[in-house]
Amino acid sequence: MTLKFVYQDITKMNVDAIVNAANKQLQGGSGVCGAIFEAAGWQKLQTECDQLAPIETGEAVVTSGGNLPASYIIHTAGPIYQKEGKDASELLAASYHNSLKKAVEKDCDSVAFPLISTGVYGFPADAAVKTAVKTIRQFLAKNELTVYLVFFDEALFTKSQELFQ
Numbered sequence: 001m002t003l004k005f006v007y008q009d010i011t012k013m014n015v016d017a018i019v020n021a022a023n024k025q026l027q028g029g030s031g032v033c034g035a036i037f038e039a040a041g042w043q044k045l046q047t048e049c050d051q052l053a054p055i056e057t058g059e060a061v062v063t064s065g066g067n068l069p070a071s072y073i074i075h076t077a078g079p080i081y082q083k084e085g086k087d088a089s090e091l092l093a094a095s096y097h098n099s100l101k102k103a104v105e106k107d108c109d110s111v112a113f114p115l116i117s118t119g120v121y122g123f124p125a126d127a128a129v130k131t132a133v134k135t136i137r138q139f140l141a142k143n144e145l146t147v148y149l150v151f152f153d154e155a156l157f158t159k160s161q162e163l164f165q
């Protein structure tokens with residue numbers, strides 16, 4: 001079982017797949033989604049996404065990695081915290097679990113996740129990290145995969161390492 005925390009720009013990760021914190025319409029946007037679209041090649045990625053959209057919250061779909069070092073991008077729509085209320089944690093866990101299943105389906109050995117829903121979707125970061133770690137560890141108990149949880153905030157990275165690693 002391998003779960004590693006890194007402090008990095010996810011678009012630079014040298015892994016088989018990176019996960020995008022997408023919206024249900026799979027439209028290129030801001031935050032990590034914008035960074036991924038920019039680095040992968042916006043127009044080509046949007047064309048691929050348009051063929052798969054829309055998706056449900058918690059669902060995951062796969063496109064090519066375009067110009068990224070990663071071969072695939074797994075797009076998952078995380079929950080909007082205020083909107084989902086008490087279902088938010090379960091939906092966030094579904095985003096991680098369904099993305100991991102897609103990675104295995106594509107024969108990936110390594111996959112990198114951003115902290116889904118912790119930006120404009122408003123999920124409290126500490127609780128999101130806890131749900132991410134729990135869901136990933138459960139999956140790794142039954143699957144051979146190296147998973148990276150990618151932090152974009154150094155203080156949160158340091159704190160989470162102390163708590164979970």
Ligand code: ADP
Nearest residue numbers: 009010021031032035116117118119120121152
């Ligand atoms: P969401 O809409 O799911 O909340 P955001 O893109 O707003 O998604 O934020 C998700 C997380 O991704 C945030 O914690 C944000 O700091 C982080 N993030 C933003 N850019 C990058 C990047 N280039 N690499 C890794 N993480 C990033």
